[in-house]
Amino acid sequence: MTWDFNCRLLSVVVTLCLVMTVSNYNYWLALLIGLGFTHYALSIYYASSKIRELGFSSEFTIPLISLAGLCSLVYFLKFPLEVYFGLHHAFNEAYLKRRGSPNQTAHSELLASRRCLLHLTVYFFILRGDSHLTQIPQWLIWGFVVFAGLAYGLKVRELARDKAAAFLWSDHSIELGLMVVLLLSLFFKITFFQIVFYHFVLWMLLPLPMMKQKGRASLEQYLLLTAAGLLLYYGGLIVFAPTQFSVALAFVLSQFYLWSYIHITTSFALSSAHPLWIVRLFAPAANS
Numbered sequence: 001m002t003w004d005f006n007c008r009l010l011s012v013v014v015t016l017c018l019v020m021t022v023s024n025y026n027y028w029l030a031l032l033i034g035l036g037f038t039h040y041a042l043s044i045y046y047a048s049s050k051i052r053e054l055g056f057s058s059e060f061t062i063p064l065i066s067l068a069g070l071c072s073l074v075y076f077l078k079f080p081l082e083v084y085f086g087l088h089h090a091f092n093e094a095y096l097k098r099r100g101s102p103n104q105t106a107h108s109e110l111l112a113s114r115r116c117l118l119h120l121t122v123y124f125f126i127l128r129g130d131s132h133l134t135q136i137p138q139w140l141i142w143g144f145v146v147f148a149g150l151a152y153g154l155k156v157r158e159l160a161r162d163k164a165a166a167f168l169w170s171d172h173s174i175e176l177g178l179m180v181v182l183l184l185s186l187f188f189k190i191t192f193f194q195i196v197f198y199h200f201v202l203w204m205l206l207p208l209p210m211m212k213q214k215g216r217a218s219l220e221q222y223l224l225l226t227a228a229g230l231l232l233y234y235g236g237l238i239v240f241a242p243t244q245f246s247v248a249l250a251f252v253l254s255q256f257y258l259w260s261y262i263h264i265t266t267s268f269a270l271s272s273a274h275p276l277w278i279v280r281l282f283a284p285a286a287n288s
Contacts, residue, residue: 011201034234035200071265080132090120
């Protein structure tokens with residue numbers, strides 16, 4: 001199995017263990033927020049060079065203003081974070097494999113777009129009982145999942161035939177695992193925050209090989225910053241607001257929602273795990 005798949009499996013196990021063992025929901029929520037703020041802070045820290053590049057170049061002025069407008073629009077109009085995060089989640093899952101290598105063939109990009117559609121529709125199916133999604137008829141969600149699954153399967157078959165290559169289950173292990181989660185959601189309720197928790201744990205684990213490849217110092221720095229972030233956000237909330245924990249948690253949760261909108265929106269500019277046309281908007285090398 002690949003590192004990506006192993007990370008997902010471990011993230012699922014960690015999420016399940018904490019959901020089942022942390023009996024006080026407020027403390028579990030505080031841990032989620034701690035993971036989230038750590039994730040947001042680290043993404044800014046490690047993308048600081050890209051942020052400087054975008055900020056000091058006039059060619060990105062209009063795209064950046066457009067992103068600021070989008071962020072303001074979705075936040076102040078209270079666009080459901082469940083839906084906005086779903087798009088972010090689907091883009092990450094679909095385009096992660098070609099992160100750092102945007103020059104892909106048309107066939108590969110089309111397969112990624114179908115993979116994105118599959119992850120998005122399954123995400124909506126899993127959260128079909130969420131208050132922000134109950135207005136969508138379940139038969140319609142079922143239909144979208146079947147359509148996305150067929151579209152993805154047909155494209156995989158077409159690529160295998162064109163390349164005269166054998167079908168490898170390992171190349172689609174993430175999507176097969178996704179189908180398992182879909183089936184489990186028929187018997188167990190999976191909530192939005194549980195998926196977000198899984199997402200944060202996953203992105204805490206995924207960079208480890210890259211950091212190790214850069215050297216021991218980089219790996220140790222990443223682990224130290226991650227631990228420090230968790231202590232700052234989670235430990236600080238528990239230690240410094242024990243008598244007014246619920247009040248402090250409510251305030252921090254409101255900030256968490258704000259920064260979630262900011263993080264998802266800025267990821268369009270900072271991450272290459274997006275459709276190629278979005279990547280090209282913020283990548284000079286892709287435009288040349």
